[in-house]
Amino acid sequence: MHATIRAVDVAATAATTGDGDPLGTVVLASSDGPGGTRLDLWPDAASAARTGADRVYRVTDVMHGLAAGRRPLFAQVTWINGDGDPARADAAEYAGRHRIRPAVHGIEGVVEVLVLRSDDHRVVVVGLATGRETHQEVQRTIMATALLPDEDPALLTGADRIDLVRVLSAELPTAVRS
Secondary structure, eight states: OEEEEEEEOGGGTTSOOSSOOOSEEEEEEOSSSSOEEEEEEESSHHHHHTTTOSOEEEEEEEEEOTTTTSOOOEEEEEEEOTTOOHHHHHHHHHHIIIIIHHHHTTOTTEEEEEEEEETTOOEEEEEEESSHHHHHHHHHHHHHSOOOTTOOGGGOOOOSEEEEEEEEEEEOOTTOOO
8 A cells, every 4th residue: 555645725626636536535634723634554665656646655553442433533644764865764664563553552542553654665644533632642752762782772763844734634544465
């Protein structure tokens, strides 16, 4: 599965992309004014590329939370590895799968987490939750986890940007698979 992320006019979000129907769509409010962001999920890279988006991401991991199936109200979008270093992207994905995911999996209110990676090694983590406080609890939990013995702190430099925004609409596929 693949994804595209584009800025949108939230008043026109009901319209299709004009490039076929995505498997799923999440529309997010802007954190700093009018407009918003649209995340579309596509069955393959070719479908995603036809949208004309600046970057196509591969969905590398999906975590269904305890609130899976409920309507998400808030999203945290975390942008990692803006410089495109493959080693940093690998380290971030490893930390996510082996340290962070086990730590946050049992937090009430987490609907779904999508991990996206582009061909140029940018990583975006989209966490969907039923409340803003859920994202705060996830952050506290992550910060309290100790690095695993095989993690290199020099490669885990943190997020480039974190956006905590309202979810305007979410139509997630029932069986997202990486």
